[in-house]
Amino acid sequence: MRIGELAARTGVSVRSLRYYEDQQLLGSERSPGGQRHYAEYAVDRVRMIQQLYAAGLSSKTILGILPCVVTGEVTPELLGRLTAERDRIDRQISDLAATRDRLDTIISASTCVHEAGGHCAPEGGARPLAAEGACR
Known part of the structure; x- marks a missing residue:
């Protein structure tokens, strides 16, 4: 397939x-x-490259992964690098999940009503959420 078709099929x-x-x-x-x-296999390869880039891997690391x-x-060296990358991704997933959970807490706590000072408070004027750094 030509480059335009590969681009269309992969969204790249x-x-x-x-x-x-x-x-x-x-x-x-x-x-x-x-x-x-x-x-034809280039479609799957491009998709895999995109996934690896999206996960934060460098082109040098991806180049080392492709042969395996x-x-x-x-190789033992590559296994160590892959393990380190996997651990980094796991930490990133944990951080993202914690951020999502914090946002869920803020969202479910109330609907923000902006006050004159730019702070937010649950409807009814209860404790401002801005003290936790939310709703600025």
Whole structure:
């Protein structure tokens, strides 16, 4: 498939696909006219690259991971890096869950009614939530 089709199927810009090639994360064959052509597996590879980028992995780390995705073999060094990345992602998930829980608490506590000073209070004028840093 050509680069435009890969971009459409994955929701990734043509520019990003070219960047992935520059970083050696993705390969293509060139036609005699110089057009890029990708194998069908490129769709899954681009989606995986996107997931790894979204999780905060660098292109260098992703480049190190890709061979073991194909072969299933992981060196002890790579296993250590993968474990560290997984642990970092777990911490990030915990932090995000704590933030979500805090927002849920604020949302369920009341509907904010803005007062003149920019603070919020539950309807009825009870204890201001701004003391906890909410609703500014």
